[in-house]
Amino acid sequence: MTPEMIASELRGELMAGVLRPGTDLSQVELAERFGVSRIPIRDALRILAGEGLVDIVANRGAKTISLTPKEVREIYDLRILLECDCLQRAAAAMTPANLEEIDRVRLKSNLDAGGPDWADGDWAFHRVIYTLAGRRRQLAMIEALRRTCVLFVSAYGTMPSKKPRWLGEHDAIVKHLRRGETEQAVLALQVHLDGAATHLLTHMKASTG
Amino acid sequence: MTPEMIASELRGELMAGVLRPGTDLSQVELAERFGVSRIPIRDALRILAGEGLVDIVANRGAKTISLTPKEVREIYDLRILLECDCLQRAAAAMTPANLEEIDRVRLKSNLDAGGPDWADGDWAFHRVIYTLAGRRRQLAMIEALRRTCVLFVSAYGTMPSKKPRWLGEHDAIVKHLRRGETEQAVLALQVHLDGAATHLLTHMKASTG
DNA sequence: TTGAGGGTTAATGTATACATGTATACACTT
DNA sequence: AAGTGTATACATGTATACATTAACCCTCAA
Numbered sequence: 207m208t209p210e211m212i213a214s215e216l217r218g219e220l221m222a223g224v225l226r227p228g229t230d231l232s233q234v235e236l237a238e239r240f241g242v243s244r245i246p247i248r249d250a251l252r253i254l255a256g257e258g259l260v261d262i263v264a265n266r267g268a269k270t271i272s273l274t275p276k277e278v279r280e281i282y283d284l285r286i287l288l289e290c291d292c293l294q295r296a297a298a299a300m301t302p303a304n305l306e307e308i309d310r311v312r313l314k315s316n317l318d319a320g321g322p323d324w325a326d327g328d329w330a331f332h333r334v335i336y337t338l339a340g341r342r343r344q345l346a347m348i349e350a351l352r353r354t355c356v357l358f359v360s361a362y363g364t365m366p367s368k369k370p371r372w373l374g375e376h377d378a379i380v381k382h383l384r385r386g387e388t389e390q391a392v393l394a395l396q397v398h399l400d401g402a403a404t405h406l407l408t409h410m411k412a413s414t415g
Numbered sequence: 416m417t418p419e420m421i422a423s424e425l426r427g428e429l430m431a432g433v434l435r436p437g438t439d440l441s442q443v444e445l446a447e448r449f450g451v452s453r454i455p456i457r458d459a460l461r462i463l464a465g466e467g468l469v470d471i472v473a474n475r476g477a478k479t480i481s482l483t484p485k486e487v488r489e490i491y492d493l494r495i496l497l498e499c500d501c502l503q504r505a506a507a508a509m510t511p512a513n514l515e516e517i518d519r520v521r522l523k524s525n526l527d528a529g530g531p532d533w534a535d536g537d538w539a540f541h542r543v544i545y546t547l548a549g550r551r552r553q554l555a556m557i558e559a560l561r562r563t564c565v566l567f568v569s570a571y572g573t574m575p576s577k578k579p580r581w582l583g584e585h586d587a588i589v590k591h592l593r594r595g596e597t598e599q600a601v602l603a604l605q606v607h608l609d610g611a612a613t614h615l616l617t618h619m620k621a622s623t624g
Numbered sequence: 625t626t627g628a629g630g631g632t633t634a635a636t637g638t639a640t641a642c643a644t645g646t647a648t649a650c651a652c653t654t
Numbered sequence: 655a656a657g658t659g660t661a662t663a664c665a666t667g668t669a670t671a672c673a674t675t676a677a678c679c680c681t682c683a684a
Contacts, residue, residue, distance in 0.1 A: 242638080242639085265645050266647095
């Protein structure tokens with residue numbers, strides 16, 4: 207049980223909605239649970255804090271992040287900025303073989319839609335596209351932002367209600383890419399992300415106020 | 416000496432060029448130097464790793480980051496994306512009082528130009544503008560990216576050679592903002608950052624190969 | 625000479641014990 | 655009765671000691 211493994215485990219629970227936003231993360235509890243001392247737990251919490259999933263306050267412990275609607279909106283705006291740029295760069299380097307691969311991943315990810323692994327499948331689709339841009343840091347930043355979103359999406363669990371819409375938008379993006387309509391593909395991605403943001407914000411405001 | 420204080424101290428040395436890119440950071444050495452045990456040192460290193468200034472490899476220690484020219488280019492591209500967007504949002508919310516404040520900071524920062532505090536002054540100028548956008552996370556991301564750049568800029572120390580150019584570009588940005596020419600201000604910022612990237616890359620390639 | 629193997633050394637990683645800081649509850653003052 | 659102060663309990667922070675890993679060097683054989 208290395209700190210990385212512990213961080214990975216906690217990250218999974220965070221993103222699956224098991225640990226809801228704002229949950230206290232006690233060092234002693236986690237140490238008992240993972241069967242280690244508090245030292246590697248502290249390391250794991252620092253790792254997660256570095257990823258922006260956990261807030262650490264000196265002498266007062268760690269808790270999972272808790273975002274205001276305004277912050278959620280900002281994060282989605284950042285994703286739009288970074289992901290649309292990534293898509294544009296990817297489109298410039300895209301080959302027919304890439305397009306086939308993308309559509310294969312899309313169809314496979316559709317099978318996960320609505321289920322517990324939906325977030326993974328969705329990300330697999332987006333990632334296979336973004337990877338073509340050859341931008342490691344940008345991809346890492348996008349993934350970090352996406353994780354914080356997933357934490358909240360899972361906590362509210364209302365995405366399946368619009369499953370056909372999300373899948374249709376994925377389809378639209380691929381169609382535009384096939385036709386070489388980069389601008390429209392980028393626009394479709396922007397609409398896709400903006401719609402997800404609006405959807406999440408609606409449910410956040412409705413449930414907590 | 417809390418981990419935060421230690422991290423802050425090391426961050427300063429990194430950005431001042433005292434600790435050059437790729438330097439090994441021994442826990443025992445740092446512990447002796449700061450007069451604490453290795454535990455708070457480990458915490459400090461994790462904090463810096465979260466900021467992207469230090470790379471930690473399990474069982475093999477920590478070292479200051481070392482970037483390839485390709486990565487430097489990517490980071491500047493990300494800065495262009497995030498900072499231009501920030502400037503655009505800031506321009507939309509800008510009042511005459513804000514413009515005066517910005518020019519005041521600009522003039523003050525000119526005094527630091529070429530000296531050891533140049534990076535601070537430069538950032539003060541950019542930050543006073545970006546803050547108006549009201550985007551905390553975006554600003555934090557920009558600052559993190561900027562820090563990694565400063566680390567390399569300091570290490571090569573060739574920025575003063577083009578001092579008039581950088582100051583002139585700051586001036587141009589403010590002039591465009593004054594006239595309400597947002598698009599041109601954004602373009603000027605893009606040119607400013609791209610020029611800095613090109614300058615740094617030229618010297619990186621020339622000195623190390 | 626070169627390459628593989630093992631042993632030594634020095635670093636990091638972890639556990640335990642102790643120190644410090646924070647929160648809660650209760651008594652006390654106003 | 656409300657607020658403040660204090661004591662106690664509990665969580666986090668740190669130091670020391672030990673375990674473990676990795677790097678380095680030396681030996682030995684091809």
